[in-house]
Amino acid sequence: MKRISIEKLILEYPTRVLVLDGGQGTELENRGINIGGPVWSATPFTSDSFWEQSSHDREVVEEMYRDFMNAGANVLMTITYQANFKSISENTSIQTLSAYNGFLNRIVSFTRRIIGEESYLVGSIGPWAAHVSSEYTGNYGPHPEDIDYYNFFKPQLDSFNENKDIDLIGFETASQFS
Numbered sequence: 001m002k003r004i005s006i007e008k009l010i011l012e013y014p015t016r017v018l019v020l021d022g023g024q025g026t027e028l029e030n031r032g033i034n035i036g037g038p039v040w041s042a043t044p045f046t047s048d049s050f051w052e053q054s055s056h057d058r059e060v061v062e063e064m065y066r067d068f069m070n071a072g073a074n075v076l077m078t079i080t081y082q083a084n085f086k087s088i089s090e091n092t093s094i095q096t097l098s099a100y101n102g103f104l105n106r107i108v109s110f111t112r113r114i115i116g117e118e119s120y121l122v123g124s125i126g127p128w129a130a131h132v133s134s135e136y137t138g139n140y141g142p143h144p145e146d147i148d149y150y151n152f153f154k155p156q157l158d159s160f161n162e163n164k165d166i167d168l169i170g171f172e173t174a175s176q177f178s
Contacts, residue, residue, distance in 0.1 A: 046088075
């Protein structure tokens with residue numbers, strides 16, 4: 001079935017099953033890409049060499065998406081879980097919102113080209129806690145109520161909201177504070 005809007009899908013095809021990909025970071029590691037570091041699975045995209053047609057890492061990422069689709073996934077996520085502006089600007093040469101938006105748009109365009117027009121594309125946004133390596137513990141520090149979540153998520157959320165290739169936005173690994 002050709003990709004239709006999510007709203008139309010829910011209203012007109014309420015029993016249609018969608019299959020989501022998953023475990024991209026782990027899968028990239030399993031395939032030999034080193035994603036250790038503060039921007040985790042977004043690491044390959046920060047290298048100029050990734051964008052060369054013959055890049056090994058690029059071929060691995062493309063193959064990973066094809067394998068997810070061959071396994072039945074028709075909803076695929078951008079590899080941007082840890083690509084929030086704060087992490088990217090603190091750990092790469094990308095320092096401005098304009099450069100950041102260009103970075104995200106490049107990832108989204110790349111992903112859409114790989115998955116095609118029939119599959120749904122989810123703009124992946126990781127939790128604030130991923131920025132401080134505590135997404136699985138829920139330890140947001142002594143005063144999580146003082147964290148400016150709005151401004152933390154705003155750059156990535158705005159970029160995805162403005163990108164016509166994104167069908168959904170997914171906030172991943174939501175933790176609960178104690």
